[in-house]
Amino acid sequence: MQNSFEPNFDSTTFSAETYFATQPEPPSLQDDLHDVSDFIDRQIEQGRKVVLVTSGGTTVPLELNVVRFLDNFSAGTRGATSAEYFLKQGYAVIFMHRQFSLQPFSRNYSHSTHPFLDFLEIDAVLPSSSTIDSVYPYSNDPSPSAAQPQITVKMSERAALLSVLRTYKAVQAEGTLHTLTFVTVNDYLYLLRAISKKMNNLGGKAMYYFAAAVSDFFLPRQKMSEHKIQSGKGSLHIEMDQVPKILKPMVSDWAPGGFIVSFKLETDQALLIPKARQALGRYGHQVVIGNDLHHRKHRVVLVSPAKAVPSSAKLGPDGIVTREYEESWIEIDPSLSAPQKEIEEEVVKELVARHDAWINRT
Ligand code: 9Z3
Numbered sequence: 001m002q003n004s005f006e007p008n009f010d011s012t013t014f015s016a017e018t019y020f021a022t023q024p025e026p027p028s029l030q031d032d033l034h035d036v037s038d039f040i041d042r043q044i045e046q047g048r049k050v051v052l053v054t055s056g057g058t059t060v061p062l063e064l065n066v067v068r069f070l071d072n073f074s075a076g077t078r079g080a081t082s083a084e085y086f087l088k089q090g091y092a093v094i095f096m097h098r099q100f101s102l103q104p105f106s107r108n109y110s111h112s113t114h115p116f117l118d119f120l121e122i123d124a125v126l127p128s129s130s131t132i133d134s135v136y137p138y139s140n141d142p143s144p145s146a147a148q149p150q151i152t153v154k155m156s157e158r159a160a161l162l163s164v165l166r167t168y169k170a171v172q173a174e175g176t177l178h179t180l181t182f183v184t185v186n187d188y189l190y191l192l193r194a195i196s197k198k199m200n201n202l203g204g205k206a207m208y209y210f211a212a213a214v215s216d217f218f219l220p221r222q223k224m225s226e227h228k229i230q231s232g233k234g235s236l237h238i239e240m241d242q243v244p245k246i247l248k249p250m251v252s253d254w255a256p257g258g259f260i261v262s263f264k265l266e267t268d269q270a271l272l273i274p275k276a277r278q279a280l281g282r283y284g285h286q287v288v289i290g291n292d293l294h295h296r297k298h299r300v301v302l303v304s305p306a307k308a309v310p311s312s313a314k315l316g317p318d319g320i321v322t323r324e325y326e327e328s329w330i331e332i333d334p335s336l337s338a339p340q341k342e343i344e345e346e347v348v349k350e351l352v353a354r355h356d357a358w359i360n361r362t
Helices: 016-022 029-046 077-088 155-174 185-205 247-254 269-283 343-359
Strands: 050-055 059-061 069-071 092-098 120-124 149-153 177-182 206-210 259-266 287-292 299-305 325-331
Touching: 016 185, 029 092, 029 177, 029 185, 050 077, 050 185, 077 092, 077 155, 077 206, 077 343, 092 185, 149 155, 177 185, 185 206, 185 247, 185 343, 206 343, 247 259, 247 269, 259 269, 259 343, 269 287, 269 299, 269 325, 287 343, 299 343, 325 343
Parallel strands: 050 092, 050 206, 092 177, 206 259, 259 287
Antiparallel strands: 059 069, 120 149, 287 299, 299 325
């Protein structure tokens, strides 16, 4: 008896060209592109390496007047954390993220895990007649007897906040972080194409770090209902098309000069290496980082083509050499958590070393 759900697939696949020829350009694209182009030109003048970090999940709207949508799992932790470490390594960062997902620096004070109101205190010099109401008045118009409140940061939070704030201000002063947002998978694809083509002017100094969780399926505009899908007629059947595999045009057309790192997310760890190899074999980019959902904060695997084709390389039946791949695991002690230790620090260090070696390759 079949005990697991096996979806049915047909072979309808949109090529990237068909996708862009049939799906509408987001209204904000040209403005976004104008700003990001200025940023890239400035980095070229200053000779900096630039990394495009994508982060957060894409949505797939089910209606034109959207009420319902499918979403992809991602809080944006991987992308936002990695962006900070790339900045630390001297890169300029284009941070392309899902609207309202985590962002570099402010991610340390997320409203759900570390709300900033909880580490602020109201200190006041209390007049002897004061009541709790005069210190914490609900009104903005305290009575004349009220103490003059001062807002301070709890002692236990100060050192960490100062460190985050200093780096944040330094990055702002240097102008090395540019953020822009997407919501739908369509926004994501259009932005990615436009930014990568522009970044190609950086030559080998461009790195792409695709940590966003991108939908594999979408509903073409032509098949979408204009208004909210009505209930009351039984179950809902939606047939979705496959999102084009954008790593292919990335490598061949949009960003052939860049160093490209993609992520592979699986829930079955045994699939990580085979799927990562498969992606490298298909698209020919530089690194796939395999992460499994439950251990992604402590363990990842970097898979890349072997440096030299070894003598043991096999000739396939068509005479093509079967590629050989290298894997290196990065692990941190699972008992340590942010901010003590973050795996992204090690991942970024390793990628920067590989990017430099790749720039200097003969
Ligand atoms: C990832 O695998 C990211 O590491 C996570 C990060 C989404 C797991 P969080 O934001 O999670 O820290 O909560 N991103 C890539 C996922 C993806 O869509 N990969 C595609 C695939 O696996 C290909 S690039 O097929």
